Structure formats: structure tokens, C-alpha cells
Amino acid sequence: MTRGFEIVSSYADEGLHLPYRTTKSAAGYDFESAVDFKVPSIWKMDFLKVLWAIRHQENVDDATLQKARKILKPFLIPTGIKAYMGDGEVLVLANRSSNPLKRSLVIPNGIGVIDADYYNNESNEGEIFMQVLNFGLTDAKVAKGDRIGQGIFMHYLTADNEQEPQQKRQGGFGSSGK
Template sequence: MADAVLFRRTDANPDLPLPAYATAGAAGLDLRACLPDGPLDLPPGGQVLVPTGFYVALPPGTEMQVRPRSGLSLRHRILVPNAPGTVDADYRGEVMVGLWNAGDAPFRVEHGDRIAQAVIAPVLRPPVREADALPPTARGASGFGSTGRR
């Protein structure tokens, strides 16, 4: 069994539940907005950094990938601009979520709203070396649509 992900409340968070998986098959933990002083209005095109009210300690060899919630993205065009955002295993600050309103209408974020999801993933750290040449592949240097649309 993997080591536990540890969460510690910030002083601003007296009441939010721990980040949790919404269903037995969910890949991501729901992250909530910690806004005890009142809601936040995100105008169209606006970006904001939203606190979650939790510090985190991840198991060694893992990262936390912060991703948009599909319902917010599809219905309201609320995105995580650097998705997936990475929280490193050695980070001990508060988990924050960048939100971007790519929609045409203002969007209100309330205290306790589920604003993003966090996927805990393994991290590979192979050695890094410089090379005079790279091994060839059938694809080579072709990129950005080179494999076609269908």
C-alpha cells in the first residue's frame, strides 16, 4: 500500500472536508475553495489564485497534478490555466489553484465549492546526460499535427 497523502489545515480553514475521491472509481481528489471571508467573482478573461485551505505532504516519488473539473470546464469554461499544475513531493506550502474564466459570463466561486481535482501520480527521475546524437525513430522530428487528424 502506498504512503498516505497528508493534509494539514491552514488557519483560514476551520470547516472544509479533507480533499476526497467523490466515487470509488474516481482518479482525482476534489479540491475546494477556501474563501471564509466571502465569495470571489471571476470576470470573463480573468484569472485568480484560489486557496484550498490545506498544506500537503506527498509520498516520496509522487506528484500532485492539479486539473480542471470537467463540469466546470464544459458548462462554465472555468479552466486551470497551467493544467496540469504540478505540486512537488517536497512542497509544504498551501495548495493553491489557478482558475481562468475562458467564458463570456462572470463566475462566482463560493467557500467550499469544488474547483479542481488532484491526481496523485508517480514521478520518474532517470539520469540526464548530453548526447552527440539521438536514436532515430520512424517519426523523427515531425511534430504539431504531423501524424494527421484522423
């Protein structure tokens, strides 16, 4: 097996679907939500007050910055899915084109990167989560089985003069960096 998807053990009996391509020429595999999930609107969390404070203060205090970070912290929607792939490959997670239109959901950094060594890690078995922010005026309701993102397998290149990293992944989500 070269690349593909599996259901993580904690969702084995939950009736989840493996990611799938909807059309013959689709590059992306659609991921579904593993649970019912509510993504709060940033506007309901005093976002305008924080923006106003940042705009009108010469020196923004730490409390205001902390509040802004909390408001803009992405929510993680579980998929119950893990992906395996070969060396030199990556699974890139991207927003579905309908998410901003239908639900006002966006992936905050534009994409997500799932490395090959994320698969079956000790921390969370390699479960993939979709990071989202809701810029809509109301909370976004995501039902179990709703398509929430897509994944595209890709090859990547490394630099000629790279000193190859020796470190092995030690954990799950966000564990390969600070």
C-alpha cells in the same frame, strides 16, 4: 503516513473538507474552494481590443503585450489544503470536467504540479491554490465549498544521467523556478 491532505493552520477553524474521491473508481481527489471567490471574465477586461491590436500591428508595443499578460494572468483560488507525499511522488492538479461547462473556468496550463517539498514551506505552509482563467462571457462565482479542481497522486521517473539537484525549496507558490 505516506500521502494525504491536511488543512493549513490559517483555515483550521473554517470548516473546510479535506479533498475526497467521489466514487470508488475515481483517480482524482476533489478540491473545494476555501472562500467565496469571483473570477472575472477575460472579455470584460478589453481582451478583444488587445487581440485586435496584436493582430493588426506589425510591431506590437510593450504596453499592448503587458495588457494582454495582465488579462490572461490566472486567478488563484485558495483551497486551504496542503498535501504530503513520499519521495518520487507528485500531486497533479487537473480541471474538473464540469468547470468549463458550468463556469467557463480552465486551468491555463492544463495542469498544476505540487512537488513533495512544497509541503509545509515557510512562505505559505504549502497551501494549494487552483489557478484558473474565466473564458465565459460573465464573471464566474465560486462559493466556499464548491468543487474547483482535482488532484491525482502519481509516481514520477528521473533520467539515468541526471545530475541530482542540490537546491532546496526556498519559498512557496512558483518558487522552484523563474
